[in-house]
Amino acid sequence: MGSDKRTGHQGTGPGAITPDGCAVELYSRLPVGAEPDIVAAAVPAGAHVLELGCGVGRVTHPLLERGFAVTAVDESPEMLDRVRGARTLCSPIEDLDLDETFDVVMLASFLVHAGEAEVRRALLRTCVRHLAAGGCVLIQREGEDWHRDLPRERVDPSGFTVRIVSAEPAGDGVNSVYAEYEFPDATWTQTFLSRPLTKEQFEGALAEVGLRVDTYLTEDRTWVRAGLAIQGYVPGRGVSGVAGSVRGPGMPPPGSRHARLPASAGRIHRKAGGEP
Numbered sequence: 001m002g003s004d005k006r007t008g009h010q011g012t013g014p015g016a017i018t019p020d021g022c023a024v025e026l027y028s029r030l031p032v033g034a035e036p037d038i039v040a041a042a043v044p045a046g047a048h049v050l051e052l053g054c055g056v057g058r059v060t061h062p063l064l065e066r067g068f069a070v071t072a073v074d075e076s077p078e079m080l081d082r083v084r085g086a087r088t089l090c091s092p093i094e095d096l097d098l099d100e101t102f103d104v105v106m107l108a109s110f111l112v113h114a115g116e117a118e119v120r121r122a123l124l125r126t127c128v129r130h131l132a133a134g135g136c137v138l139i140q141r142e143g144e145d146w147h148r149d150l151p152r153e154r155v156d157p158s159g160f161t162v163r164i165v166s167a168e169p170a171g172d173g174v175n176s177v178y179a180e181y182e183f184p185d186a187t188w189t190q191t192f193l194s195r196p197l198t199k200e201q202f203e204g205a206l207a208e209v210g211l212r213v214d215t216y217l218t219e220d221r222t223w224v225r226a227g228l229a230i231q232g233y234v235p236g237r238g239v240s241g242v243a244g245s246v247r248g249p250g251m252p253p254p255g256s257r258h259a260r261l262p263a264s265a266g267r268i269h270r271k272a273g274g275e276p
């Protein structure tokens with residue numbers, strides 16, 4: 001079953017619940033949408049993608065089918081157990097420090113809206129740390145009125161209803177969002193913290209870590225391709241390619257299919273869920 005919850009995150013539903021409040025079994029029933037097409041149109045064919053917060057592989061699997069190589073990272077071993085065909089690493093994204101870089105680093109599922117600014121910076125720094133020269137970061141951000149246009153629901157043709165019920169102020173510009181996923185035989189509810197970011201705030205958050213928007217990939221500007229603002233230069237780190245602390249992924253622990261990276265204590269504050 002799931003490990004420690006992140007502060008402000010909760011989930012209910014059958015089976016394992018991830019630290020950010022996802023019900024793994026019900027999550028694995030969610031169909032993929034346009035994500036693989038958006039990614040495939042934005043990056044070179046056959047690129048090696050570092051997917052941060054991969055879940056059960058909803059997007060990973062179609063990317064593999066399209067010929068991309070994927071290294072899939074998640075802090076939930078129960079989520080990773082359902083990923084097939086990709087290299088899997090079990091770690092908080094914030095702590096990931098591989099001695100490797102990737103053509104594409106993907107931070108989807110609105111993780112960039114982490115409640116704590118320091119967590120958001122850590123997530124984005126992980127993206128930068130693993131970016132190959134000339135590579136790109138793909139980020140999925142929330143639509144600009146998502147916290148105001150409430151409640152709203154969508155009936156998915158595959159047979160479930162997703163409802164974003166409320167977004168209540170939780171202090172310091174952060175909202176506590178409550179969502180329900182109703183299936184005929186079970187319901188998953190999730191509460192998570194999310195910090196709304198205007199386009200300017202979002203671009204400012206990228207600038208803090210030395211990233212710059214290259215292009216908004218979708219009309220609603222929720223998918224973004226970014227790169228280093230100054231090629232080869234990472235703020236606070238100097239010229240990229242000069243490694244800081246280098247930690248390899250190691251071998252999977254006995255009985256696990258996933259390499260497990262050290263989790264740092266006391267980092268229990270970020271968001272993941274929202275609408276898939």
Ligand SMILES: C[S@@+](CC[C@H](N)C(=O)[O-])C[C@H]1O[C@@H](n2cnc3c(N)ncnc32)[C@H](O)[C@@H]1O
Nearest residue numbers: 018053054055058074075076092093109272273
């Ligand atoms: C809403 S799910 C989305 C999964 C996948 N991106 C998709 O679209 O199907 C979010 C996933 O991110 C993981 N996650 C959230 N925050 C994380 C963090 N800081 N470090 C590692 N995994 C994280 C959760 O365990 C969960 O599996």
